[in-house]
Amino acid sequence: MRDALAQPEVMPILSPGRHRSPRHGACFMEFASYLAGERWSDHPACTHGTLAHLARLVNDCTSEAGRARLTPLIPEVIGLTSDDPLLDVLIAVRAAHAALPVAAEERQRSQAVGLHVALGVLEERDDELAAESREVAEAALRAAPAADAWAIRFIEGIGPARPGMTVRQCRDLVTGAVDGIARACAGDADDRLVTLLTVAVSDTARLVGASRATAQVAPPPIPPSRARDHSRMAAADQVPSVWNRS
Numbered sequence: 108m109r110d111a112l113a114q115p116e117v118m119p120i121l122s123p124g125r126h127r128s129p130r131h132g133a134c135f136m137e138f139a140s141y142l143a144g145e146r147w148s149d150h151p152a153c154t155h156g157t158l159a160h161l162a163r164l165v166n167d168c169t170s171e172a173g174r175a176r177l178t179p180l181i182p183e184v185i186g187l188t189s190d191d192p193l194l195d196v197l198i199a200v201r202a203a204h205a206a207l208p209v210a211a212e213e214r215q216r217s218q219a220v221g222l223h224v225a226l227g228v229l230e231e232r233d234d235e236l237a238a239e240s241r242e243v244a245e246a247a248l249r250a251a252p253a254a255d256a257w258a259i260r261f262i263e264g265i266g267p268a269r270p271g272m273t274v275r276q277c278r279d280l281v282t283g284a285v286d287g288i289a290r291a292c293a294g295d296a297d298d299r300l301v302t303l304l305t306v307a308v309s310d311t312a313r314l315v316g317a318s319r320a321t322a323q324v325a326p327p328p329i330p331p332s333r334a335r336d337h338s339r340m341a342a343a344d345q346v347p348s349v350w351n352r353s
Contacts (some may be wrong), residue, residue, distance in 0.1 A: 123167040135166035143185045154184045157195045165304045168289035173297030187311045195277035200240045202284035204247040205303040210287030219258035221280040
């Protein structure tokens, strides 16, 4: 990361869209790449892909005044990376929860379908963040009973699908949610979008922090005489991941 005391030649200004260099402005994630010392990009390696996707959308859909409120969040996303597929689902659920109360009816329906799919994934996880995300999803569906009922009928009509949610499905849900909030007639789109990104950053930080803490607890070494048996047992215990979905 760049030295916080160093004076950059050009300080980017947050603005919508992509930019060729800091002299032409910066979107949220371009600014993050700049602060992280990475190559100038709106897809830097320093931030989880779905969180970065949400940040780009919020950056582009807020007003100039709303966008300025995002600036304090930029340093917070640097280093927030994880290979845990739960994170994509957590961010998608947060986005759908924010959109359902204000989005147009058609958008509400697609968001409700996505939440039901997400609930199927979250039920496979037994940890605090997954439990909280289930509560968030269920609360959103209760707040939009018509969309919830439509989603249930739709899912029943198309029949059972393979369990899981792909990264693309999660990001499509995020895209629809941000668009639904931005186009809503509620009059407080900036507040809702800034809050959504703030909460998503917090959720991501919690998951990343928990994962790193777990990784620091190394298991006891396996005696050489038992290493071969342990390897065979581990191979036998493997089960197909619920996250694979065609």
